[in-house]
Structure formats: structure tokens, C-alpha cells
Amino acid sequence: MKIAVCLLSGGLDSATTLAVARRDGFACHALSFDYGQRHRIELAAAARVARSLGATDHKTAVIDLRLFGGSALTSDIDVPKDRPAAEMSHGIPVTYVPARNTIFLSFALAWAEVLGSSDIYIGVNAVDYSGYPDCRPDYIEAFERMANLATKAGVEGAQRLSIHTPLIDLSKAEIIRAGLALGVDYSLTHSCYDPDPEGRACGHCDSCQLRLAGFAAAGSKDPVVYRP
Amino acid sequence: MKIAVCLLSGGLDSATTLAVARRDGFACHALSFDYGQRHRIELAAAARVARSLGATDHKTAVIDLRLFGGSALTSDIDVPKDRPAAEMSHGIPVTYVPARNTIFLSFALAWAEVLGSSDIYIGVNAVDYSGYPDCRPDYIEAFERMANLATKAGVEGAQRLSIHTPLIDLSKAEIIRAGLALGVDYSLTHSCYDPDPEGRACGHCDSCQLRLAGFAAAGSKDPVVYRP
Numbered sequence: 001m002k003i004a005v006c007l008l009s010g011g012l013d014s015a016t017t018l019a020v021a022r023r024d025g026f027a028c029h030a031l032s033f034d035y036g037q038r039h040r041i042e043l044a045a046a047a048r049v050a051r052s053l054g055a056t057d058h059k060t061a062v063i064d065l066r067l068f069g070g071s072a073l074t075s076d077i078d079v080p081k082d083r084p085a086a087e088m089s090h091g092i093p094v095t096y097v098p099a100r101n102t103i104f105l106s107f108a109l110a111w112a113e114v115l116g117s118s119d120i121y122i123g124v125n126a127v128d129y130s131g132y133p134d135c136r137p138d139y140i141e142a143f144e145r146m147a148n149l150a151t152k153a154g155v156e157g158a159q160r161l162s163i164h165t166p167l168i169d170l171s172k173a174e175i176i177r178a179g180l181a182l183g184v185d186y187s188l189t190h191s192c193y194d195p196d197p198e199g200r201a202c203g204h205c206d207s208c209q210l211r212l213a214g215f216a217a218a219g220s221k222d223p224v225v226y227r228p
Numbered sequence: 229m230k231i232a233v234c235l236l237s238g239g240l241d242s243a244t245t246l247a248v249a250r251r252d253g254f255a256c257h258a259l260s261f262d263y264g265q266r267h268r269i270e271l272a273a274a275a276r277v278a279r280s281l282g283a284t285d286h287k288t289a290v291i292d293l294r295l296f297g298g299s300a301l302t303s304d305i306d307v308p309k310d311r312p313a314a315e316m317s318h319g320i321p322v323t324y325v326p327a328r329n330t331i332f333l334s335f336a337l338a339w340a341e342v343l344g345s346s347d348i349y350i351g352v353n354a355v356d357y358s359g360y361p362d363c364r365p366d367y368i369e370a371f372e373r374m375a376n377l378a379t380k381a382g383v384e385g386a387q388r389l390s391i392h393t394p395l396i397d398l399s400k401a402e403i404i405r406a407g408l409a410l411g412v413d414y415s416l417t418h419s420c421y422d423p424d425p426e427g428r429a430c431g432h433c434d435s436c437q438l439r440l441a442g443f444a445a446a447g448s449k450d451p452v453v454y455r456p
Binding site: 059061062063064065067068069097098099100101102103106107109110111113114133134136138139142143145146147149150151152 | 287289290292293296325328342364367374375
């Protein structure tokens with residue numbers, strides 16, 4: 001069976017991506033990161049999702065990105081709430097974590113090389129991407145090119161590593177419809193940047209707003225619990 | 229003053245690279261990694277070198293690459309000893325750590341972005357590079373290209389990030405001569421992959437052999453202590 005490394009945050013997009021990788025016939029090695037994020041609760045969601053979608057293995061790498069700061073997700077900067085859609089789609093928000101996807105993909109590359117895998121799945125999205133530079137197609141292509149020069153396989157010309165981004169051109173509603181068709185149980189996922197101590201979503205951060213708008217546009221109801 | 233992030237392992241090459249960055253007029257933020265390496269003692273050397281060469285700051289990121297295994301430097305595979313030079317210069321040795329430089333450069337990229345720096349120094353070397361794929365010039369160029377698409381600055385076109393590799397075309401002897409001319413105290417550095425409990429170098433691993441041959445070719449004496 002072909003092996004893939006699948007980045008899995010525990011959110012809606014990465015859960016859908018894992019389901020696509022499973023449908024594509026891969027034995028999936030799911031990889032999550034405990035990076036000092038304030039919504040650390042997503043790691044429990046990642047474990048639930050990995051189990052539910054039949055991942056072969058699930059590892060969580062501990063890397064404390066609070067070492068550098070610079071993001072509302074890893075430091076004491078406030079998470080923005082109730083931003084209008086037009087504002088969310090322009091500029092880079094304070095929830096951007098510097099070089100996060102580059103770091104995550106680098107770890108995935110290391111694991112892929114050890115496993116002898118030439119396939120990495122990541123749930124980046126260039127439509128509702130909330131202004132993050134490291135979600136754009138030209139960035140992913142450049143990472144793939146670099147990765148093929150970074151590894152033993154690259155030197156030996158044995159195999160070509162591919163970064164799969166099945167969601168990159170989909171709207172949030174299309175992602176949700178695709179996931180529902182593949183049997184993803186979205187009640188297991190977690191998206192909120194600012195959950196309360198019981199893990200309930202705030203409903204007002206960029207991530208909650210994109211998620212709620214996506215379910216509405218898909219004509220479906222979001223099964224996660226929002227705080228009153 | 230211009231700011232640079234300088235990868236610093238505590239070895240001979242990275243110490244020389246830091247000295248070059250200081251000579252180039254940068255305020256240097258040195259970055260080391262506690263990644264589960266068996267020669268963890270190099271971290272104390274990194275701290276000594278950072279202080280000695282006047283780094284502005286020195287951080288050590290903790291990332292446990294033993295999570296994936298696959299290298300003699302992070303798992304229980306034996307470190308090879310007394311390999312002939314011809315063998316060292318062909319193929320990829322078991323001391324290769326999958327995607328290590330990609331991971332290290334990704335963290336440097338994150339810190340550079342937070343600091344507003346557009347300069348990263350890394351002491352890779354394509355001459356005596358011991359067969360590592362992620363030390364080659366085309367790999368470094370591909371990383372630089374990717375990095376410029378990964379970050380806020382890349383999106384906003386504000387500045388161009390450069391990966392500086394001042395040692396890439398130098399022999400070990402040339403590196404040592406350059407470092408001595410810049411006042412590097414090599415007694416503070418550590419290169420051995422397999423030190424004894426007192427931190428003394430083995431003299432027989434690839435790293436020790438390259439270092440000893442380099443000092444001999446430079447007409448100088450290695451000031452570190454080798455075990456009898």
C-alpha cells in the first residue's frame with residue numbers, strides 16, 4: 001500500500017484532506033504539532049479524527065513556536081473577533097504564525113523520508129485562506145521543488161516527492177460538501193482560535209466565521225458546540 | 229544595525245559562519261537546536277561561541293527529531309568510524325538526519341520574519357560536505373526561492389530574504405584559515421558525533437576526521453581535546 005504523510009491540525013480542512021488521502025488509497029501517517037497554540041484543544045480533535053478516518057499512525061511533534069512570538073495564536077496578542085468578510089480577505093491577520101506551514105511541511109518531509117514515502121498531504125486553501133502567504137499555490141510549488149533537492153531521493157533521483165493540496169481551489173462550502181460525501185464526522189473537528197475552557201467554539205474569530213459561513217453555504221448545520 | 233539570524237550548532241563551520249556574519253556588520257541572533265542529537269554537548273559549545281563572538285541573542289529550539297528516527301545521530305544506529313576519505317565523499321552516510329537543514333532553516337525563517345530580518349546565515353559546505361543532500365548550492369537556492377514566497381515580506385514585496393552560505397565553496401582548511409583570521413577561538417567549538425562522557429572528541433567519526441585533516445592542511449593544531 002502506498003504511504004502518505006498527512007498534516008492534521010484537527011480542524012475542518014485537515015480532516016477533509018485526510019479523508020481525501022484515504023480515498024486516494026494511501027496508508028496515512030498523520031502528523032500534528034503542539035506548537036504553543038492557544039487552541040491546544042485542537043490536538044485532541046486531531047487524535048479523534050485520525051482514529052475515525054483510519055490513519056495508520058498519528059504522531060504529535062512538540063515544537064514551541066512561542067520561542068519567537070509574533071502571532072496572536074502563540075502569544076498574548078488578542079485574537080480578532082467579528083471581522084467583516086471583506087476585511088478577512090485582505091492583508092495578513094495577526095493570527096498568522098510566521099513560517100508555520102514551512103516548519104510543518106519540513107517535519108512532514110523528514111517523516112516521509114524515513115518512511116520511504118513520496119506523498120505529503122496538506123489542507124491549505126487559497127480561496128478562504130484568511131490572508132496567509134504560505135497557503136498560496138506558488139508557495140507550495142516552490143516548497144515541492146526545494147523538497148526534491150533536500151532529500152536522499154532527490155540526490156539519487158529515486159522518486160519524486162509530491163505535495164498534495166486537494167482543497168487549494170475549493171471554497172469552504174465545497175470542502176464541507178466533499179468531506180460529508182467522504183463520511184467525515186465534523187463533530188470531531190475543532191476550528192476555533194479562542195475556545196472557552198470547556199472547548200466550546202467562540203463563533204466570532206476568523207476561523208469560526210469562515211466555518212459557519214461555509215456550513216451555511218453548503219446547506220448543512222455545523223455539528224460542533226458553540227458557546228452561548 | 230542590520231539584523232541576521234545565524235544557525236549555530238557549536239561546531240567549527242557554524243562558528244566560522246557567525247564570525248563572517250559579524251564581520252559583514254550584522255547584529256547576530258544565533259539559533260541552535262536541541263533535536264535529540266547524541267552529541268548534545270555541542271549545545272554548550274554553541275552558547276560559548278555565541279558569547280565569544282558577540283551575538284546579540286542566542287536561542288535554542290527544542291525539537292525532538294527522535295520522533296521519526298532514521299539517523300545515526302538521533303537513534304541507536306552506530307556512528308561510523310575511521311572511514312577512508314574516498315568513502316566519506318561518496319553516498320549519503322547514516323549520520324544524515326532527514327530534512328534537518330530544511331527544518332533548521334524553517335525555524336530561522338520564522339525568527340527572521342518576527343525580527344524583521346532579511347538575512348539568514350548557515351554554515352553549509354559543498355566541498356567536505358560528507359555526502360549530505362541538504363548542503364548543496366541548488367538546494368539552498370531552492371530554499372531561498374521558497375522562503376521568499378512563504379512570508380509576509382514575500383507577499384508584500386517589501387524585502388528579499390537572503391540565505392548566506394559563506395563557506396559553501398571552501399575546503400575545511402580554507403574555513404579554518406578564514407576563522408583564525410577573524411579571531412575564532414576553535415577551542416570553544418565541538419564537532420565530534422560521538423564524544424565520551426567528559427565531552428572529549430573521539431577522533432575517528434567522519435566529523436572528527438574532516439576536522440583533523442582540515443587543521444593539518446591549514447598548518448594549524450586543533451585546540452580541542454581528543455580522548456587518548
